[in-house]
Amino acid sequence: MPVAGPLLGEAVRQMLETKGITFHPLHKLTAVHPQARELLFEGKEPVRYDLLVAIPPHRGPHLVRQAGLANEAGWVPVDRATLATRFENIYALGDVAAIPLPGRWKPDVPLMLPKAGVFAHAEAEVVARRIAAEITGTGVKETFCGDGYCMLEAGEGLAGFAFGNFFAEPSPEVHLRKIGRAWHLGKVLFEQWWLAPFGLKREALRLALTLGGKALGIPVAL
Numbered sequence: 270m271p272v273a274g275p276l277l278g279e280a281v282r283q284m285l286e287t288k289g290i291t292f293h294p295l296h297k298l299t300a301v302h303p304q305a306r307e308l309l310f311e312g313k314e315p316v317r318y319d320l321l322v323a324i325p326p327h328r329g330p331h332l333v334r335q336a337g338l339a340n341e342a343g344w345v346p347v348d349r350a351t352l353a354t355r356f357e358n359i360y361a362l363g364d365v366a367a368i369p370l371p372g373r374w375k376p377d378v379p380l381m382l383p384k385a386g387v388f389a390h391a392e393a394e395v396v397a398r399r400i401a402a403e404i405t406g407t408g409v410k411e412t413f414c415g416d417g418y419c420m421l422e423a424g425e426g427l428a429g430f431a432f433g434n435f436f437a438e439p440s441p442e443v444h445l446r447k448i449g450r451a452w453h454l455g456k457v458l459f460e461q462w463w464l465a466p467f468g469l470k471r472e473a474l475r476l477a478l479t480l481g482g483k484a485l486g487i488p489v490a491l
């Protein structure tokens with residue numbers, strides 16, 4: 270968790286170790302040989318595997334890059350409060366948006382807002398309300414505050430929870446709660462709320478999550 274800082278990263282590593290999972294950072298994968306079940310890393314010895322679960326490189330859409338909206342890294346720079354791009358009447362939100370954060374944990378590594386659904390959700394509401402305000406001329410100016418959270422699924426009905434203000438200065442202020450069943454239950458309820466159609470069930474789930482968040486001292490925005 271590079272944005273959250275070394276202390277929180279160490280806490281997550283310890284969570285992994287309790288499950289017998291070893292973490293090997295700073296390994297740049299260069300090739301996979303499926304027949305030999307072998308991984309090749311830059312500057313390191315080959316590693317054999319039994320089961321490989323890999324995530325391909327995350328890139329901005331080709332259309333965005335082709336249209337000239339993206340920066341050299343392939344993402345769209347935006348104003349962090351409004352999600353507006355440098356082009357008139359064009360916003361960018363979610364994974365495609367590039368939002369720099371204050372502070373650095375390492376002098377040579379700038380911090381960027383993580384690409385997570387909780388941020389995309391909040392950003393979408395801000396953009397929608399700003400567009401509606403422009404159309405209606407009401408003058409309402411919603412802004413994105415940089416708050417976010419995520420559940421850290423640990424299996425066996427357990428999960429951890431991280432939350433905080435990613436726009437805090439001098440560096441992001443993120444807190445981690447210990448693994449427990451309550452966080453897993455919250456994750457399940459959140460998924461059910463997200464997928465539920467509008468109606469009594471969705472409202473009941475929203476109420477349960479909101480009250481649970483208040484009881485646990487966690488800001489919940491749905």
